[in-house]
Amino acid sequence: MTRERARIERLLWRAGFGPRPGDVDRLAARGLEKAVDELLDPSGPQLSGSPPRIDGKPLDPRNVWADDILWWLDRTVRTRQPLAERMTLSWHDHFAVSNASVGDVRLMLRYYASLRRGSLGRFRDLARAMTLDGAMQVFLDLANSSDESPNENYARELLELFTLGVNNGYDERDVREAARALTGFTFDYDTKRFAYDRKRHDGGLKSVLGKRGRFEPLDIVDLAIARPEHARYLCQKLWGYLSPRTCPPRLLDRMVRAYRDSGTDVRPPLRLALTHPALYADLDEPHQVKPPVVYVAGMLRATGRGVERQEWRWVMGGMGQEPFYPPNVSGWEGDEAWLTTGTVRGRYVAAQVALGDEIREGSIAQTQTPAQALRSALEATGHPWCSPRTMSVLRGYARRSVAGRDEGWQVKHYWPERQRVLRHLLLAGPDAQVC
Amino acid sequence: MRAGIPIDAHGACDDWRLAHAAPARALSRRSLLLGGTGLVVGALGLPGVSPQRILEAARADAAARPDGRILVSLYLDGGNDGLNTLVPLTDGRYRELRPRLAVRPQDTLPLHDTREFGWHPALAGLRELYDAGQVAVLPSVDYADPDLSHFNSAAFWRTGIAGPTLDRSGWLGRTLDAVGSMDNPLQGISATWGLDPVLISRRAPVATVIDPSDFGFWIPGVWDDDTPLRPIREIAAKRARHPALQAAREAYAGAVEVKGRLAPLAKEKEPAKPPRAYPDTHLGKSMRSLARMLGAGFGTRIAAVTSGGGFDTHENQLTDHPKLLRDVGDSLAAWQADLVARGLAGRVITLVWSEFGRRPQDNDSNGTDHGAGGLVLVVGERAQGGIQSEFPGLARLDPFDNLRVTTEFRTVYASLLESWLGVEAERVLGRVRGARLALVRP
Numbered sequence: 001m002t003r004e005r006a007r008i009e010r011l012l013w014r015a016g017f018g019p020r021p022g023d024v025d026r027l028a029a030r031g032l033e034k035a036v037d038e039l040l041d042p043s044g045p046q047l048s049g050s051p052p053r054i055d056g057k058p059l060d061p062r063n064v065w066a067d068d069i070l071w072w073l074d075r076t077v078r079t080r081q082p083l084a085e086r087m088t089l090s091w092h093d094h095f096a097v098s099n100a101s102v103g104d105v106r107l108m109l110r111y112y113a114s115l116r117r118g119s120l121g122r123f124r125d126l127a128r129a130m131t132l133d134g135a136m137q138v139f140l141d142l143a144n145s146s147d148e149s150p151n152e153n154y155a156r157e158l159l160e161l162f163t164l165g166v167n168n169g170y171d172e173r174d175v176r177e178a179a180r181a182l183t184g185f186t187f188d189y190d191t192k193r194f195a196y197d198r199k200r201h202d203g204g205l206k207s208v209l210g211k212r213g214r215f216e217p218l219d220i221v222d223l224a225i226a227r228p229e230h231a232r233y234l235c236q237k238l239w240g241y242l243s244p245r246t247c248p249p250r251l252l253d254r255m256v257r258a259y260r261d262s263g264t265d266v267r268p269p270l271r272l273a274l275t276h277p278a279l280y281a282d283l284d285e286p287h288q289v290k291p292p293v294v295y296v297a298g299m300l301r302a303t304g305r306g307v308e309r310q311e312w313r314w315v316m317g318g319m320g321q322e323p324f325y326p327p328n329v330s331g332w333e334g335d336e337a338w339l340t341t342g343t344v345r346g347r348y349v350a351a352q353v354a355l356g357d358e359i360r361e362g363s364i365a366q367t368q369t370p371a372q373a374l375r376s377a378l379e380a381t382g383h384p385w386c387s388p389r390t391m392s393v394l395r396g397y398a399r400r401s402v403a404g405r406d407e408g409w410q411v412k413h414y415w416p417e418r419q420r421v422l423r424h425l426l427l428a429g430p431d432a433q434v435c
Numbered sequence: 436m437r438a439g440i441p442i443d444a445h446g447a448c449d450d451w452r453l454a455h456a457a458p459a460r461a462l463s464r465r466s467l468l469l470g471g472t473g474l475v476v477g478a479l480g481l482p483g484v485s486p487q488r489i490l491e492a493a494r495a496d497a498a499a500r501p502d503g504r505i506l507v508s509l510y511l512d513g514g515n516d517g518l519n520t521l522v523p524l525t526d527g528r529y530r531e532l533r534p535r536l537a538v539r540p541q542d543t544l545p546l547h548d549t550r551e552f553g554w555h556p557a558l559a560g561l562r563e564l565y566d567a568g569q570v571a572v573l574p575s576v577d578y579a580d581p582d583l584s585h586f587n588s589a590a591f592w593r594t595g596i597a598g599p600t601l602d603r604s605g606w607l608g609r610t611l612d613a614v615g616s617m618d619n620p621l622q623g624i625s626a627t628w629g630l631d632p633v634l635i636s637r638r639a640p641v642a643t644v645i646d647p648s649d650f651g652f653w654i655p656g657v658w659d660d661d662t663p664l665r666p667i668r669e670i671a672a673k674r675a676r677h678p679a680l681q682a683a684r685e686a687y688a689g690a691v692e693v694k695g696r697l698a699p700l701a702k703e704k705e706p707a708k709p710p711r712a713y714p715d716t717h718l719g720k721s722m723r724s725l726a727r728m729l730g731a732g733f734g735t736r737i738a739a740v741t742s743g744g745g746f747d748t749h750e751n752q753l754t755d756h757p758k759l760l761r762d763v764g765d766s767l768a769a770w771q772a773d774l775v776a777r778g779l780a781g782r783v784i785t786l787v788w789s790e791f792g793r794r795p796q797d798n799d800s801n802g803t804d805h806g807a808g809g810l811v812l813v814v815g816e817r818a819q820g821g822i823q824s825e826f827p828g829l830a831r832l833d834p835f836d837n838l839r840v841t842t843e844f845r846t847v848y849a850s851l852l853e854s855w856l857g858v859e860a861e862r863v864l865g866r867v868r869g870a871r872l873a874l875v876r877p
Contacts, residue, residue: 101744101745141749141800141802144750144800145800148799149797149799150798150799151749151798151799151800151804152805156583156584156805160586161586166587167584172583172835175583244679282676285675285680286679286680287677287680318628327629327744333629333632336679339685339686340625340629340630340643341641341643341644341689341692342625342628342629342642342690343628343629344686344690345650345652345694348652352654352655356655359656387680390670390673393666393669393670394666396666396669401662416656417657420654420655420656421662424654424663425666425667429670430670430671430680430683430684430686431670431680431683434679
């Protein structure tokens, strides 16, 4: 593989959900810079193909258990705008809201739409949209927080997780004062109406982050974003989604400047990161753990499949990531924490769901050589990365698994079995977990 | 699990720290520990071998014995409201601060040995255990200058380090580093989907298993589950250059190992019915699974379970909190009965904790905001029943109107490590000042 193809493949995993057949060749011909431009400025339809059906029925996220999870997963599989979709998932981790506590899929779908709309725009717009978002207001108790007794939950996370980083430029008094400014939102659980009630807003003077004024809710977002600590915190977070490595200091400085100069537009810093050599380090041994959604979407994209089996409803939980259900307000832990004895088993099972039972007994001739078997498996799984040493283990297996099995019934079973195992190992083995 | 520090270097580092930190005291405590693990060490004078090495080997051996002691962490996710769990009946300010949420005294469940407190009415299961002398209660545990962020506070409790650190390992994972084996992942079981962060170790293998009956590696059309596992084992044995791939390979190696060891349990068609029903909740199910695994004798020393979440009761606490408490109390009661039936009750102690308590003053959304001073319970047949540390009272609060902290969480950890697991606390937690608490009956 040429170096450019390897870089494009890396880009498609980190800034999307892995390549579909043909993607790497098409983009390699245009070059990395152009590929990044295309990702940052998507146009045309958001999704390709037709919506999946499970047992003949379309997904019904509002009424069928776990179909909300599959609905999100489907968007990642069919996306034609991988970076926008990937950033939506990252923002879901950043502005984490869980339906486990909101308990209203309608609100969660609206929350998704806000994230998606703001995925590649100005952070300020997104943070304001999140402050006004119904699911968020319910999740972090901003709704019905009133002047009499302000609820600090949203104020705290806005500073700690969304804009500044823990204890990074604010203190306990800022949280309490910000909470006062954020009062006045209401939610009627019976009519499901959100509103802003000026009478329940604390109109008094507050001092927040070194400023004094009669601040209103959205002022707090602006005050936080105006802090010098914010840009660096956010750019570091952006880099963290793209790479597990420490961001090179000079790159981070440039990202911070680009982010500030553009008035919190995330595209300029993303462009710098996605075209920087640090992102393309270690092409011979990929060093980021695929998040489960990326792993599964990547598997389905590489093999040209969709979210068409009901098993996906429970498989995602076994890997530790269900969209719409992050474990808590700080999102998913990520990186190596994704991989435990339990979750790798979940990942193994996921490949079983993706591959299904597609190779019939007796469908492979005894004349197939081990090398042909491996080639056929690589072809069927989109040529996933694996180390030279792993490749040699697979070659050994391809030889041993059928050696001496010459009887008719053995050929009928073990030749297809070899193909099933090879595809499974390529798609789900240890090496398939990194990108 | 995630490696990085070579074994020898780390051991040497421990040796250095021990040698430089009050050796006399450390030694005397160590002999006491050995008594605790039931070991007789007669080889202290072997030439050429440091006493430290012999003690280490002996402890590792004891740890591998299937009748060793077990410590279980039960985390109440989100910050449990201690004041409405164990209600301070004689504190006049309680009702003033909780106009919306105060539990009425006549509704609480009395304690057999004091009138100062009452249990929340949903805690009938826990109260039985308390009255049987099996619950040590610490009403206000935290650390100095409590941090009210879930993220920070939970990280401090999990790592056992009260302050910012780059160390991701959990205090119970490090306990296994100190006394565990290098080849038995089931010595530390996280009965959760992801690995419980308290169990993250630097080098000792640990396992994440939520249901031992469901740990197969089936592929449609592949006759023997082990066929694909053989090449996986080969692939996983090769050391990777970067932590990501290394983590994938280690996790696979661990999973294959765990699958082999769980095989006897996986074969049980219908697990035996527990003597007392567990609640049909996330917590109830994971504790039931865990009891089965402990019963199978895998040499487990540490385990971790987590509540289903939701203790972050910023609003609607009157509806939500009772359900959460009932789940915890009933799960613990079923768990203890199960342990008795399995002959394990004398070997297991469960530490119930949360990242912080909640603000004494309730809020306008019928909830409570983040506070300090959380309630800790130590549950088990060998627990020292009763209220074991001071309740600070509500008359005087801390500068942020939170409960004052009377007990540092690290002294709770140190006490359990030393009196229950027989591990020198300093090896896991660094220096822990402060008198140890009597949490375990001698």
